[in-house]
Amino acid sequence: MSGPSTYNPKPGFEKWLDQRLPLPRLMHDTILTFPTPRNLNFWYTFGGILTFCLAVQIVTGIVLAMHYVANAELAFNSVEKIMRDVNYGWLIRYIHANGASMFFLAVYIHMFRGIYYGSYKAPREIIWILGVLIYLLMTATAFFGYVLPWGQMSFWGATVITNLFSAIPVIGPGIATWLWGDFAVGDPTLNRFFSLHYLLPFIIAGVVGLHIWALHVPGNNNPLGIDVKTPQDTVPFHPYYTIKDAFVLVLFVIFFASFVFFEPEFFNAPDNNIPANPLVTPAHIVPEWYLLPFYAMLRSIPDKLLGVLVMGAAIVSLAVLPWTDTSRVRSNRFRPTMKWFFWMFVVACVVLGYCGAQTVDATIFGIPAVWIARVATLYYFAFIFPIMFFVGLFETPKPLPASIAQSVLGKSEGGDK
Amino acid sequence: MAGTTSDSGTRRDFIYVASGAMGALAVGAVAWPLVQQMNPSAAALALATTELDIGTIQPGQQVIIKHRGQPLFVRRRTPTEIKSAQSVNVASLPDGLARNAGKDAALPASDENRVIKTEWLVVSGVCTHLGCTPAVSTAAVLQGAHGGWLCHCHGSDYDTSGRIRSGPAPENLAVPVYSFMSDTRIQVG
Numbered sequence: 311m312s313g314p315s316t317y318n319p320k321p322g323f324e325k326w327l328d329q330r331l332p333l334p335r336l337m338h339d340t341i342l343t344f345p346t347p348r349n350l351n352f353w354y355t356f357g358g359i360l361t362f363c364l365a366v367q368i369v370t371g372i373v374l375a376m377h378y379v380a381n382a383e384l385a386f387n388s389v390e391k392i393m394r395d396v397n398y399g400w401l402i403r404y405i406h407a408n409g410a411s412m413f414f415l416a417v418y419i420h421m422f423r424g425i426y427y428g429s430y431k432a433p434r435e436i437i438w439i440l441g442v443l444i445y446l447l448m449t450a451t452a453f454f455g456y457v458l459p460w461g462q463m464s465f466w467g468a469t470v471i472t473n474l475f476s477a478i479p480v481i482g483p484g485i486a487t488w489l490w491g492d493f494a495v496g497d498p499t500l501n502r503f504f505s506l507h508y509l510l511p512f513i514i515a516g517v518v519g520l521h522i523w524a525l526h527v528p529g530n531n532n533p534l535g536i537d538v539k540t541p542q543d544t545v546p547f548h549p550y551y552t553i554k555d556a557f558v559l560v561l562f563v564i565f566f567a568s569f570v571f572f573e574p575e576f577f578n579a580p581d582n583n584i585p586a587n588p589l590v591t592p593a594h595i596v597p598e599w600y601l602l603p604f605y606a607m608l609r610s611i612p613d614k615l616l617g618v619l620v621m622g623a624a625i626v627s628l629a630v631l632p633w634t635d636t637s638r639v640r641s642n643r644f645r646p647t648m649k650w651f652f653w654m655f656v657v658a659c660v661v662l663g664y665c666g667a668q669t670v671d672a673t674i675f676g677i678p679a680v681w682i683a684r685v686a687t688l689y690y691f692a693f694i695f696p697i698m699f700f701v702g703l704f705e706t707p708k709p710l711p712a713s714i715a716q717s718v719l720g721k722s723e724g725g726d727k
Numbered sequence: 728m729a730g731t732t733s734d735s736g737t738r739r740d741f742i743y744v745a746s747g748a749m750g751a752l753a754v755g756a757v758a759w760p761l762v763q764q765m766n767p768s769a770a771a772l773a774l775a776t777t778e779l780d781i782g783t784i785q786p787g788q789q790v791i792i793k794h795r796g797q798p799l800f801v802r803r804r805t806p807t808e809i810k811s812a813q814s815v816n817v818a819s820l821p822d823g824l825a826r827n828a829g830k831d832a833a834l835p836a837s838d839e840n841r842v843i844k845t846e847w848l849v850v851s852g853v854c855t856h857l858g859c860t861p862a863v864s865t866a867a868v869l870q871g872a873h874g875g876w877l878c879h880c881h882g883s884d885y886d887t888s889g890r891i892r893s894g895p896a897p898e899n900l901a902v903p904v905y906s907f908m909s910d911t912r913i914q915v916g
Contacts, residue, residue: 466859466880469857469858469859470857470858470859470880471857472858473856473857473858474857476857476858487766487767488762488765488766489765490767491765491766491767491768491771492767492771492796493767493771493795493796493797494795494796494797494853494858496771496796498767498768498771502765588793588796588797588798589791589793589798589852589860590860591859591860591861591862591878591879591880592879593862593879594879595859595879595880608881609881609882609895611895612893612894612895613895613897614856614857614895614896614897615897617895669879670879670880670881670882671882680882
């Protein structure tokens with residue numbers, strides 16, 4: 311879809327610049343005239359929303375770093391100072407803290423959309439793998455950021471997550487010490503986490519650039535999952551999708567702002583308003599909601615190394631979806647069997663999240679939460695490997711429409727316009 | 728190196744391989760300090776010993792002290808707790824080793840190998856799973872099924888000798904090097 315450029319510079323400065331640094335040409339071809347399938351629905355607006363989220367986190371983060379002190383003695387109080395003394399500090403911090411949750415909410419919708427419509431399938435495997443990489447970087451950044459306020463959850467979250475590395479045989483304990491810069495989580499740990507928390511968003515921005523670049527080679531997938539065949543199947547990105555994205559973004563920002571202004575502590579664990587104490591673990595430690603499914607997997611496995619491996623595999627194995635999926639059809643709209651397995655996958659992820667928030671010995675309807683998490687974990691991996699593989703082989707997909715235009719406009723108008 | 732041993736090797740090949748090798752060495756030499764700066768600094772490495780007065784600790788009570796930045800449990804066990812710790816069949820334990828830094832590493836995890844005086848249990852307060860501090864079980868507030876400690880993070884259950892009995896933790900709570908300076912005073916480290 312990245313065909314010949316349609317940019318036509320005006321004589322004078324535009325032409326002069328185009329022959330030296332064709333940046334306006336790049337912007338013109340990727341944002342204004344980029345041919346985009348005409349049937350993209352609401353779920354396709356989350357890419358733009360995610361770009362917005364990243365920008366919000368970077369801008370508010372840079373400002374917060376002007377007031378924050380990365381020192382185990384001072385960090386907690388410097389955050390309190392931001393909340394009480396710094397002009398609009400409360401607003402900026404609440405945007406940043408809730409922004410992380412909004413970012414993850416948007417990325418999960420974006421990922422489930424990609425799975426539902428088969429956006430990871432050829433020729434878009436690299437886009438998908440870059441996306442998994444962005445998601446990994448996001449979890450790392452969010453984890454480092456959560457440690458910075460140096461409350462009880464920060465401290466013990468850092469302890470548990472860095473101890474994951476100690477599960478690696480032989481070199482594991484050495485890696486944990488190397489990460490801490492001490493024999494436990496402490497001041498050196500906080501300092502390096504702040505450094506990395508500042509660095510990683512810019513790396514994410516770089517990988518997002520590659521993600522969009524890779525997207526602009528084959529162009530967008532679409533809810534029908536069929537290829538664009540003629541120019542009638544597309545509309546220019548501007549104004550059609552700039553306006554659509556902007557409209558949904560406004561709705562998203564209203565949702566975002568309702569948390570910032572009315573329930574700013576909704577996603578925050580109350581224990582994190584207690585300064586870090588290395589001698590007392592809170593009775594019930596949980597990660598942020600967006601990591602709960604993986605936490606549930608970790609807890610459901612009664613072996614340290616295996617638990618850590620399964621948790622890591624849950625994210626990394628998403629990258630092989632393009633190859634475990636054997637179906638010729640992309641979109642689940644035309645996959646009557648796979649559709650059900652997809653929604654069960656969504657349910658499994660939500661159930662895992664719910665189990666991850668419970669105490670270790672909790673029961674749900676009389677069944678131990680740990681067993682429910684085990685079943686859900688099993689389904690999570692079954693979906694990625696055998697279900698994707700065998701359903702693709704045996705399922706009979708529904709007939710695909712001849713073209714996007716025909717499907718959208720009806721048969722009479724379709725092909726000859 | 729390929730350049731010196733191969734039949735077709737020329738001086739040019741040798742220079743190519745040699746300069747490549749020097750380049751790799753230089754990258755390694757630069758990376759080494761950048762990696763090493765992350766490890767504990769001289770200040771953190773400075774060994775510390777901690778002294779503790781245990782005279783005021785009552786039977787059935789535990790105190791937590793901070794030793795080298797980490798919690799350390801000092802527990803004065805009741806006769807019942809000692810009995811239950813001693814009556815365990817070592818062969819049935821998930822971790823059969825004593826994990827006592829003051830004794831031979833190969834010793835089995837019998838209670839006598841984990842204490843100096845049976846009444847006093849001194850163990851690290853760091854769960855061997857992912858480093859949380861387990862909650863102590865007392866007669867008033869029971870934690871777990873074995874009367875020792877329960878780690879609330881991921882459900883590791885320790886007995887009255889600090890040995891892992893169920894849950895994801897792979898090892899028994901570590902016993903540090905310590906000694907009795909008198910009947911009411913211990914030195915750890």
